Structures are given as structure tokens and as C-alpha cells.
Amino acid sequence: MDPVAQRLFDYLKNALYNPAEAHLDPKDIPEEFRDFAKGLLYYVQSVREASILAADIARGDLDTRPLTTGNEVAPGLKSLQATLRHLTWQTQQIAKGDYQQRINFMGDFSEAINNMVVQLDWRQKALEEEIRAGIRKSQALALNLGVLEDITRQMPQLVLVLDVHSKEKLFQNHPIERVLQDRTSAEKLFAWIEDSLTSIGSDERSEKEIELISEGNFQFFAVDIRALKWGSQDAAAFIFTDQTQTRRAMASLQEIANYDQQTGVYSRHFGMLTLNKWLDHKQDFVLCFADMDSLKYVNDVFGHNEGDRYILEVASLLRLFSEGAFVCRLGGDEFMLLAKDWEQEAAEQRLEELRCDLIKTGKEIEPRYRHSVSYGVIKVDADNKMPLSDLLGLADERMYHYKKAHKAERRN
Structure with missing residues (x-):
């Protein structure tokens, strides 16, 4: 092989496989090959920049150094970098609650993200409406104690109303009567209620949890405690919602996630x-x-x-x-x-x-x-x-x- 060609070939090979040993000075190359040597140096520099940019993107570093002006080897990588940076910003906006963001690039990935955002927006609005509906229902129930008693007797939740001073039972619905039939659960429940009453004020509301035995089975309840007036008496309503199936479902989901x-x-x-x-x-x-x-x-x-x-x-x-x-x-x-x-x-x-x-x-x-x-x-x-x-x-x-x-x- 011609010595000049051999030298240029050795430089290119070292640039690819042993960069530390890759050295080329166009001044040392005969004049008729000097422009080629300069072009080869520029090409190798462009490839190195593209390789560095690709590695930075692979590590998640989207703020990497800019490419040399005129680098025609890595325009696609540069475009990908800009796309990912904009996608990161849009994702941050979505996380902040801006569900109007839409991604208009990256094909199926964009469609999946956009569908997820639409679902989040729909679920948030549905939840807000559900909350408003719940508030309206609660306000309607509070209008008449007689109606409240009739309704709560048919509710799946366990309802117990006590005088906060005498601990007298003012009302209980049928579902909680089954729990009170178990002596151990009844003792545990009233000891827990006694402790809860000492920490609730006259106009407060709190939420707690308790595990009880109902019909021989352990059940988990979320308890909504509300201070209210029962006629002329200071009372507290304990509304127990069975969370057993939810707990089990959450445990199964956690198992899947872990x-x-x-x-x-x-x-x-x-x-x-x-x-x-x-x-x-x-x-x-x-x-x-x-x-x-x-x-x-x-x-x-x-x-x-x-x-x-x-x-x-x-x-x-x-x-x-x-x-x-x-x-x-x-x-x-x-x-x-x-x-x-x-x-x-x-x-x-x-x-x-x-x-x-x-x-x-x-x-x-x-x-x-x-x-x-x-x-x-x-x-x-x-x-x-x-x-x-x-x-x-x-x-x-x-x-x-x-x-x-x-x-x-x-x-x-």
C-alpha cells in the first residue's frame, strides 16, 4: 500500500479502535492529499461528537454539550435530543395537572401518552363530580334526622351514634348489630370509641381505621367520625365502611407491583x-x-x-x-x-x-x-x-x- 494511504488508513483505524493513538497532522501529508487529510480529520471529529451525544442521550443527559457547527453526521441525534427535551417538559406539565398537553410526535408512543392524559383528565373531572355529588347528598341527609334514621337503617355501612358525654347509644343500624353480637369485637369497639371521643371536638370530623370480627370473619373498616347535634344532645356519629375487599385488592396489586x-x-x-x-x-x-x-x-x-x-x-x-x-x-x-x-x-x-x-x-x-x-x-x-x-x-x-x-x- 502507498505510504500516504497507509498512514491515512492507520489514522482512521486508530480513531475507531484506539482513539488515544489517533494522531494526524495535515502538514505532514503531501500537498496533493492534504485536503483529504483535513476532511478525514473533520469527519472523525464529527463521528466522535455524534458518539458522545448518543451516549449522553442514552444516560438520560439531555443537556449535553452542543455539536460543532456544520456537523452533518448527527443531525438525527440532535433532533432526537430536542424532541426528548420537549417531551420531558410536557411530562412535567402533565404531572402538575395540565391535562391539555398533547404530544404530536413519536408515533404510537405519542398516542399512548395522549390517551393516558385524556383518561387522567376524565377521571379527575369524574372524581370532582363524585365529590360534589357526595356533598350534596350529605347536605340533603342532614336536613331531617327522621329521614336520616330511616336511610341509615338500610345502608351497607355500619352506623353508630353516641352521646359524647354519657356514652349512651342514640342510634345504631342493623349491620352494626351483627358486629356487636361478638363479645370480643364489642369490647374492642367501645374501648376504641372511648379513646376516639376524647380527641374529637364539638365541630370536628376525623377518619380512622379499625379491625373487627363480623360473623366470624376479620374485617377492616374505614371509620368516618363526625361531631353533630342529635336533637339537643352533643353526639358523635361513627360510620364504618367495610374496606376488607379493597385491602385485599390493594395487597394483590402491591404483590403485582413488587x-x-x-x-x-x-x-x-x-x-x-x-x-x-x-x-x-x-x-x-x-x-x-x-x-x-x-x-x-x-x-x-x-x-x-x-x-x-x-x-x-x-x-x-x-x-x-x-x-x-x-x-x-x-x-x-x-x-x-x-x-x-x-x-x-x-x-x-x-x-x-x-x-x-x-x-x-x-x-x-x-x-x-x-x-x-x-x-x-x-x-x-x-x-x-x-x-x-x-x-x-x-x-x-x-x-x-x-x-x-x-x-x-x-x-x-
Whole structure:
């Protein structure tokens, strides 16, 4: 190869694979190739800027440095950056209650966001109307005590009205009579009422909760306590609304929110809540990112059933890290592991042990592809000053370097 061409080729190769060794001075190039050398320098600089901008956007840094004027390599990235910044602003406005925001770009994503905003706006208006309707009904009920008694006898809520001074029962509807038939519940209820009456004033209202036994079953009640006049007597009305089914539904929803339904490990939602809590409480722990190797290849070549089995295999393996560790699936092929009382080196050694076990057992289970994970570990001390986003970015970066360093192994 011509020496000048070789020199230009070596520069381009170093710029791509070994930037620290990439040096080119057009003055050292023969005059007939000098303009080409300058153009090559400009092209490499444009590619580097595009690469930096893409990495910043991937980390969520939308306020990254501007591109050099005339950079024609990354106009699409620059447009994406502007779009994401505007989308972030619109999302912030929606969070503040501006449900008139509409997103007019990004295709199906825009349609999904817009539909969500319309639903939020509709639900807020429906809730406001429901509240107004409830207030109107309450005002109407208060007009006539006789009508109130007739209505409350038919209500599903438990209603009990007591004289605040003598504790005399002034009114009770049929549903609460069933609760009072259980001696233990009756004693617990009146002890609780006694305590509640000491903390309510003549014109106050409060809301509390209590667990009682009704017809042999434990039930949770939300209690609305209202001070009122019952004729000439100072009274307090206790309105018990059964929340048992709601509690159970909330518990089920919490279970769904806290666990990844496919693998049974903790969810991204739970993992981020735990990570934030540990940071707030100045805990000492290791943060580990683990990324499955070759999942896309497995899905494409062997099918998603095999890919799902591979995901379960890795999730089960990561659970063996330690008894007190939290394994969370971030999505797809990515997992996060949080563990207290571990040093970084020890955590890396443990993950390497698990990785070797995965490779070994994977050959026995399904030898047609390599079963492996790449990981990155950082130690978070009690005096940590780094924000959450930087910690996640650093763990992800270390995982990426590990994956890159072991790329050759995956080809064998």
C-alpha cells in the first residue's frame, strides 16, 4: 500500500479502535492529499461528537454539550435530543395537572401518552363530580334526622351514634348489630370509641381505621367520625365502611407491583424503591447490574420459549448470590442486585462463581448456545455523595466493559 494511504488508513483505524493513538497532522501529508487529510480529520471529529451525544442521550443527559457547527453526521441525534427535551417538559406539565398537553410526535408512543392524559383528565373531572355529588347528598341527609334514621337503617355501612358525654347509644343500624353480637369485637369497639371521643371536638370530623370480627370473619373498616347535634344532645356519629375487599385488592396489586410476574424476582419498581430507601438511610451496600449474554440470539434462533427458559435460569441463579440480597428484573435481559454487608471485590468474585456455574450447567441443559451473564459492581458507602442516576450509570458502564472484555469467549 502507498505510504500516504497507509498512514491515512492507520489514522482512521486508530480513531475507531484506539482513539488515544489517533494522531494526524495535515502538514505532514503531501500537498496533493492534504485536503483529504483535513476532511478525514473533520469527519472523525464529527463521528466522535455524534458518539458522545448518543451516549449522553442514552444516560438520560439531555443537556449535553452542543455539536460543532456544520456537523452533518448527527443531525438525527440532535433532533432526537430536542424532541426528548420537549417531551420531558410536557411530562412535567402533565404531572402538575395540565391535562391539555398533547404530544404530536413519536408515533404510537405519542398516542399512548395522549390517551393516558385524556383518561387522567376524565377521571379527575369524574372524581370532582363524585365529590360534589357526595356533598350534596350529605347536605340533603342532614336536613331531617327522621329521614336520616330511616336511610341509615338500610345502608351497607355500619352506623353508630353516641352521646359524647354519657356514652349512651342514640342510634345504631342493623349491620352494626351483627358486629356487636361478638363479645370480643364489642369490647374492642367501645374501648376504641372511648379513646376516639376524647380527641374529637364539638365541630370536628376525623377518619380512622379499625379491625373487627363480623360473623366470624376479620374485617377492616374505614371509620368516618363526625361531631353533630342529635336533637339537643352533643353526639358523635361513627360510620364504618367495610374496606376488607379493597385491602385485599390493594395487597394483590402491591404483590403485582413488587414482583416480576415472569421470573418471581423483585420488579424494577420495587428495586428502585429499595435503592432510593437505602440511599436515603445512608446504607452501606453493593449495587450490581447483570445483563444476559446472547438472549436476542437465543430468541431469534431457538424461539421465545427457549428465551423465556433462559431468563428463568438466570433469575434462579442470581437468587443464589446471598440470602439477604434483593434480585430485581429491570426488564428484558437486565437484572439488578442489591446486597448489604458486601465489599465490591467479594461481590465480583461471587458473581463470577455464579457465572461459571451458569456456563457449566448451561452446557448440560442446552449446549447449542453459551449460557452466560455480564456484570458490573459498584460499592455504595454510607457517606456516598453520588446521585442515583450516576450510580446506575456507573454500574451499567462497568457491566458494559465486562461484556466487551469477554466478547471473544461468547464466540467459542
